[in-house]
Amino acid sequence: MSYLNLDEYNRKWIFTHPSMPIEEKYHSLIKPMTQSRSAQFWKENISSQSPDAERFSNQDWPSKTNSWFNEVSWMKEWESDDIEMPADVIEHIDWQDDVTVYFCYEKYNVIETKWSVFKANWKNFLFYDDGPILLGRRRKEALWFASDGTVKLGEKQ
Template sequence: MYQPLECFSKNWIFKRNDPKVEPEDLQEIRLLSEQRAAQIWHDYISDDQIHPDHVTDKNWLKKNTTQVPSGKLQWEKTWDSEQTSLPDDLLVHFSAWGDDTTVFFCCHNELVFEVKWGVFKRTWKAFLFLDNGPILVGKKKKQAAQFHSNGWVNLLMRES
């Protein structure tokens, strides 16, 4: 179900001093096995595409009905700043999530991280070194977000 974080070729993102990921948080960041990642990707993201770059209008990510009105936000300015917390509008979007909510940071069908929402909120700057379209979803939650390398994030509501 999980594999050691050291198996991830870019595990350095979690071991930098800036942004600092505390050892107790690092232990809570779980890299899913490729098989488990593929299942989460299939269940939460797409059953026919393997990477965010390939999703089409048939996938929920691109449908107009899943886009939150005025739900395109700038994340990179906060990421570049001294502020450690997520941008306020992101926190509002995910306000229904408790700190113990299991979330999946989905980079592609073979690269998915599992972490608790409270840990993600503290370590989000490290995760966003992987900014080429990853999707953040919560287990059994409708709220989602897709981060883009241009510094923007789309706030989304998953379909049932």
């Protein structure tokens, strides 16, 4: 099995927090990968040696400056009552709603979902905002969120 049930996920609270619970219809569409599957995905798509964003080497594509061409704030939108993601992010990620996305917190913690589910619940995903990277299946565009309330817009190298 490559996925955990959301109830088994150690950070389930980010999707069930009383201040911002997600709708029940999304629960089965948010698929945390098992640790071994997460590690494999991380190694193949993010870094073969670094376990998290704080320890990227200069060999890892996210640490290369040519991977990123803009940085915008997400905090104002996150704190607002509006559910929309920042316009610059939506403009950068012009994907169909059914595109499979991977929200990569760190080597052993990757969540698979659909772009529509991420857009609808992005604030929940960012309850834990310590450097996660969003990638789309067979897509070059990437987002790298930082806990200072910014997100880098770029492309996977």
